[in-house]
Amino acid sequence: MFNKILIANRGEIACRVAATAARLAIKTVAVYSDADANAKHVAACDESVYLGGSAPQDSYLRWEKIIAAAQATGAQAIHPGYGFLSENEDFAKACAAAGLVFIGPPASAIQAMGLKAESKQLMERAGVPLVPGYHGADQDPALLHLKADEIGYPVLIKASAGGGGKGMRAVERSQDFLDALASCKREAINSFGSDAVLIEKYVQRPRHIEIQVFGDTQGNYVYLFERDCSVQRRHQKVLEEAPAPGMTQALRQQMGNAAVAAARAVNYVGAGTVEFIVEQREDGSMTFFFMEMNTRLQVEHPVTEAITGQDLVEWQLRVASGEPLPLRQEQLSITGHAIEARICAENPDNNFLPATGTLDVYRKPAHVSFLPPVFPPRPLGEGRGEGMPPAHPVRFDDGVRQGDSISPYYDSMVAKLIVHGDTRAQALARLDTALAQTHIVGLTTNVQFLRHVVHSDSFANAQLDTALIPREAAVLFHQERIGLALAAAADASSLNLPVTMCRPN
Known part of the structure; x- marks a missing residue:
């Protein structure tokens, strides 16, 4: 078992991890931003390291600073909590490269499940039931429209790299599909850096x-x-x-x-x-x-x-x-x-x-x-x-x-x-x-x-x-x-x- 871990998160989940670590006699290191200098999760841990500004991109998403903090404090592992870097395969790889244990799945698993279309192709091969749909790489709008017509309406357009409800559109009729597709792709590229989508049957109730x-x-x-x-x-x-x-x-x-x-x-x-x-x-x-x-x-x-x-x-x-x-x-x-x-x-x-x-x-x-x-x-x-x-x-x-x-x-x-x-x-x-x-x-x-x-x-x-x-x-x-x-x-x-x-x- 570890002697010390760094918790790369804030708020409730950082306090949650710290509580179990304390019960197991594991020392904990908190990280914090300007906004969280006096936060509850900082007080809940045995020591703390300042990361940077209040915005996540200046603090909780700065994984190079987080890894440096773990190394400087002698932490053996990093718990990412949820959100922030918890599903970032590059961060998981960087932890391994630095000799730190990422308390989560291998980077390969994060990557495999991170893209909706690719993960569904993988699940299909594993025999896991899938909603009828199109998860292919060809993103030609005419082909996507054709696939939607074949699946039958209503359909759901979903950003392949999406999450949190972003990059999703329900389409009730064929004549509305192309406008909804364009809107979904705009949101997807702005939110996730990729406009790839998949099309699925919209399940009732x-x-x-x-x-x-x-x-x-x-x-x-x-x-x-x-x-x-x-x-x-x-x-x-x-x-x-x-x-x-x-x-x-x-x-x-x-x-x-x-x-x-x-x-x-x-x-x-x-x-x-x-x-x-x-x-x-x-x-x-x-x-x-x-x-x-x-x-x-x-x-x-x-x-x-x-x-x-x-x-x-x-x-x-x-x-x-x-x-x-x-x-x-x-x-x-x-x-x-x-x-x-x-x-x-x-x-x-x-x-x-x-x-x-x-x-x-x-x-x-x-x-x-x-x-x-x-x-x-x-x-x-x-x-x-x-x-x-x-x-x-x-x-x-x-x-x-x-x-x-x-x-x-x-x-x-x-x-x-x-x-x-x-x-x-x-x-x-x-x-x-x-x-x-x-x-x-x-x-x-x-x-x-x-x-x-x-x-x-x-x-x-x-x-x-x-x-x-x-x-x-x-x-x-x-x-x-x-x-x-x-x-x-x-x-x-x-x-x-x-x-x-x-x-x-």
Whole structure:
């Protein structure tokens, strides 16, 4: 195991990695920009190194400075977190060249999964189901138009190098295709430096369900079940939950096996997430198709930790240091239900415009932070027995404190609120209560919006798809605030089960 690591990130994820490292007696090095000189993640680490200006390109994207900082402080490895350099194959290569361990997959795996068209060709060869579409290199507009006509409308045009919802256009009719293609290509070249696109069938009533996978250097692979990330705004996730409502054991195993096949195809090592688009049929059955693989730890990883009792950051550190996977597939199982809400500084009533300001008041519900539940591994061949220790009912992960500022330089996420219950109904009640007890003054947030989503018929009844927010718009936007009493009543009545909150850390 490592003695010291550098965390090449900021905010919540830097604090999250530092917490597990401290538990494992691993020293940590923080890096920071001008805007983050007094940030929580700097205080959470054993030492820190200044990188540069507040803009990411002047600090957190300066990988040559990050590598120099690791070498100067004696760090043996670099954890990239998510975002910034976490999926940059050149950075992974530079770490290896400098004699540092990149706590993530090999650069070759990042590269293989980084381009949508090429990765889908690779997945097709690996036998992973794909949405009908065109993923070829010939980008002649006339050919692309012809392929769209052959696939059948509606189709989705997607930037091959895209992500984060950029470079995507849905096209309903053939006569609209060329204009949409030109618009998509302009956005793609400006955002990603490449205007290559792929064309796919636009799946109706789609759900976004992803599988958490892990691989080690000995060639072992497991999947840690699924997360449903269908509730999105502008192609960005809002709420995530596990297990996915309506998931059958047979479909879970099929998707898990497909995700492992995807990881094996690129000799994957470490934590990765294989994202699938899931089509819901009228008879209630579901069909899944590969969408992409995120070659890093996901923002929503705590819901997987909550239902499995595993610390995924610890798994990352152990695998990166050369150890085998901590558990085999047969030793993993699901306990209860978990939901994560992303609390962001933004105005949902103004097209989710990001907000800046100071956290003049920042009060949180009773909670634990950065602390996955601990379930003993299931003995091989046995089911999970009675008397299992419960997961922490409320977990609140953040990288800010009262009095801190939310700047315009970085992502607008303030915190992640994760709840766990024996059932989805209990988890929903606990989520609403915890949101009601979250009090932020000084800038606009989406806390009330999240409560409206939780109370909407579609979410409450698990009628999930990626169009949930626009479908429920009438009850989500420009609404009166929901009072605390309603949440408390729902929480108390949830399955007639008592709710025991953990003491704050």
